[in-house]
Amino acid sequence: MNILEEIFAYKRLEVAAAKEAVPASEIQTQVADLPAVPNFAAALRNPDLPAPRLIAEVKHRSPSKGILADPFEPLELARTYATNGAAAISVLTDKKYFGGSLDYLLQIAELDLGVPLLRKDFIFDEYQLLEARVAGASAALLIVGMLSKEELTTLINAANELSLTALVEVHDEKELELALTSNAKVLGINNRDLRDFSVSLETTERLRPLIPAGITVVAESGIKSQEDIARLAEAGVQAMLVGEALVTADDVSQKVRGLTRVAVP
Numbered sequence: 001m002n003i004l005e006e007i008f009a010y011k012r013l014e015v016a017a018a019k020e021a022v023p024a025s026e027i028q029t030q031v032a033d034l035p036a037v038p039n040f041a042a043a044l045r046n047p048d049l050p051a052p053r054l055i056a057e058v059k060h061r062s063p064s065k066g067i068l069a070d071p072f073e074p075l076e077l078a079r080t081y082a083t084n085g086a087a088a089i090s091v092l093t094d095k096k097y098f099g100g101s102l103d104y105l106l107q108i109a110e111l112d113l114g115v116p117l118l119r120k121d122f123i124f125d126e127y128q129l130l131e132a133r134v135a136g137a138s139a140a141l142l143i144v145g146m147l148s149k150e151e152l153t154t155l156i157n158a159a160n161e162l163s164l165t166a167l168v169e170v171h172d173e174k175e176l177e178l179a180l181t182s183n184a185k186v187l188g189i190n191n192r193d194l195r196d197f198s199v200s201l202e203t204t205e206r207l208r209p210l211i212p213a214g215i216t217v218v219a220e221s222g223i224k225s226q227e228d229i230a231r232l233a234e235a236g237v238q239a240m241l242v243g244e245a246l247v248t249a250d251d252v253s254q255k256v257r258g259l260t261r262v263a264v265p
Contacts, residue, residue: 003063004194007097008146011122014096019127027130031162037109038116040139040165041186043087044216044239052219052232053087054260055118057243058108060092060099064197067099069247074104075111080252082113085260088139090118090241093132102135109136118167124151126158139165139186144175145194152182167218176207180215187211188241192221201231208235229259 044053058074058081061067069077074091081089091108092100105119116138121128123140124147132140142155152168159166168184170176171193179187191203199222211217217237223229224245232240242259249255 002195003197004143004146007094007122008124010096011094011124015125015127018131024127024130027127027134030134031130034133037136037138037163038114040088040116040118040167041216043116044186044218046087049085049087050261052229052237052240054081054085054256055088055090055218055239055241056081056086056246056256057090057120057241058092058100058104059090059243059247062244063097065244068244072099072247075107077247077252078108078111078113081246081256082115084253084256086115086256087239087260088116088118089113090120090141090243091137092243093119093121093135102131105132105137106135116165122146123155126155129155129158129162129164133162133164137164139167141167141169141188143169143194144179145169145171149178149182152178152184156182156184169220170207171203173207173210176210180212184215186216186218188218188220189237190220191223201228204232204237205235208237223259226258229261 058077060072078089091105092098093102093105094100118139119132119137120141156166167186167188168179169188169190170179171190189204189207191201192199204219218239219232219237220241223240223242246255
């Protein structure tokens with residue numbers, strides 16, 4: 001069992017327990033009264049921001065690197081991201097492996113920063129999409145590597161019904177084909193192989209030409225420098241998701257401005 005399989009096995013137990021505590025029907029009743037959220041897909045094509053636009057991640061730790069930020073101040077991070085040019089904010093909500101929390105997402109949403117929020121977790125059940133929407137997310141991550149075509153299509157459709165954008169993550173050609181045939185509109189190319197945590201920007205460079213025009217493409221993982229951004233811009237991606245390089249920076253504001261190339265007074 002690789003780490004991704006281990007995580008998903010745990011998630012199935014976690015979601016089952018959550019459903020037992022708060023039934024889906026109870027969460028569903030809250031959805032109709034929720035306010036509109038910023039459009040995630042539109043933000044990744046914002047003409048006022050240079051491509052690739054930044055999705056800045058609120059991330060406490062990872063299985064491969066351990067604790068990344070200590071002390072960890074998710075609300076302050078989110079404010080810093082939003083005020084320094086990030087197009088969107090990704091919030092890790094997995095607690096066991098990444099030190100995240102659904103409460104972080106809710107609290108950041110309550111700050112009303114004016115940028116869309118992505119729930120980044122290991123999602124396989126419509127219940128998790130309901131949780132994301134109620135917590136204030138505009139988008140949710142779907143990892144193709146752990147979903148069947150039927151599951152992926154069902155989740156994309158469910159996300160659409162909840163006014164959530166599905167960020168559909170792939171790592172290789174087989175996963176990309178599955179995503180494209182499932183009507184994904186926003187694709188994430190993960191440069192990290194979640195099976196062994198190896199990272200290469202060549203993954204984005206290899207897969208990007210295979211994606212039709214009109215689909216928004218996000219490069220994920222391994223992005224740290226201006227040189228990396230230049231490679232991604234050359235590859236033609238609309239956005240990039242960066243976490244570790246931001247939360248470990250000595251000056252987070254400066255790092256965000258460096259990655260967004262946005263002049264902020």
